[in-house]
Amino acid sequence: MLPVARKPIVQYVAEELVANGVRDILFVTGRNKSSIENHFDSDPELTRLLTANNKTDLLHEMEESDLAAQIFYTRQRQQRGLGDAILCGENFAGEQPFVVALGDSILGLHAQSRSVSRMIEVFETKRASCVVAVEEVPADETKHYGIVHPAEIEDDVVRVQDLVEKPDPKDAPSRLAIAGRYIFSPIIFDLIRRVKPDKRNEIQLTDAMRLLAEEGRRVLAVKLPPNEKRYDIGNFPSYFETFVEFALADPLYGAEFKKKLREMVTD
Numbered sequence: 047m048l049p050v051a052r053k054p055i056v057q058y059v060a061e062e063l064v065a066n067g068v069r070d071i072l073f074v075t076g077r078n079k080s081s082i083e084n085h086f087d088s089d090p091e092l093t094r095l096l097t098a099n100n101k102t103d104l105l106h107e108m109e110e111s112d113l114a115a116q117i118f119y120t121r122q123r124q125q126r127g128l129g130d131a132i133l134c135g136e137n138f139a140g141e142q143p144f145v146v147a148l149g150d151s152i153l154g155l156h157a158q159s160r161s162v163s164r165m166i167e168v169f170e171t172k173r174a175s176c177v178v179a180v181e182e183v184p185a186d187e188t189k190h191y192g193i194v195h196p197a198e199i200e201d202d203v204v205r206v207q208d209l210v211e212k213p214d215p216k217d218a219p220s221r222l223a224i225a226g227r228y229i230f231s232p233i234i235f236d237l238i239r240r241v242k243p244d245k246r247n248e249i250q251l252t253d254a255m256r257l258l259a260e261e262g263r264r265v266l267a268v269k270l271p272p273n274e275k276r277y278d279i280g281n282f283p284s285y286f287e288t289f290v291e292f293a294l295a296d297p298l299y300g301a302e303f304k305k306k307l308r309e310m311v312t313d
């Protein structure tokens with residue numbers, strides 16, 4: 047439930063999905079994560095209190111954070127990696143293609159990204175089995191991401207021939223890093239089951255995607271546009287930067303915060 051500026055990160059991710067047309071969201075959570083369920087639930091006591099105290103601005107904010115989506119929850123009982131977490135959604139997805147959004151990434155300032163819509167369009171028109179969002183990262187950062195091996199690039203769409211999870215810069219097939227959003231056809235579940243656990247006993251989703259490509263199925267990547275950068279919340283330096291950037295862009299408090307920040311930096 048880590049917040050960035052005014053909202054918890056999960057709220058941004060859910061809002062982004064809803065803005066891109068997703069109407070059913072399954073959270074795959076784990077032990078001690080019930081705060082996520084509480085966050086998306088209604089809070090009649092708080093509503094009553096705010097109404098009684100005439101806090102209309104806060105009430106308005108609460109209404110705005112209500113999502114036009116149905117939310118479901120399930121738990122991954124053991125930390126067996128991202129691939130295993132996706133398997134927890136198998137019954138939920140059924141026979142339908144589905145979007146995966148990782149909770150450590152916000153796309154676009156204040157989650158204003160439309161990349162998932164673009165990915166859905168590419169998935170449908172190119173009859174892909176998988177479409178993944180990618181962004182270019184500096185060479186020394188490939189070891190933090192899944193990296194795609196491009197076969198062909200046409201505008202923002204990359205045909206992927208292989209993928210490697212967290213390669214050293216010298217082994218990286220490109221600098222195009224998986225950016226935390228994926229669309230899969232349900233065929234991926236069988237392939238995840240075929241993946242062998244890595245040294246940490248985790249089932250990597252990237253390895254299942256690799257099998258997809260190996261089988262000759264169409265795996266495509268869509269490059270994030272320059273104005274929709276990915277904010278990585280998974281490590282402290284970029285979490286701090288994201289917080290400051292979002293706070294500076296806050297319509298109500300941004301200008302004042304900028305002044306304060308200038309004072310703090312020049313002191």
Ligand code: G1P
Nearest residue numbers: 128148191192223224225226252
């Ligand atoms: C996961 C994926 C990786 C992807 C990254 C994006 O790694 O395994 O391929 O590039 O998310 O956030 P994690 O950050 O969970 O180690």
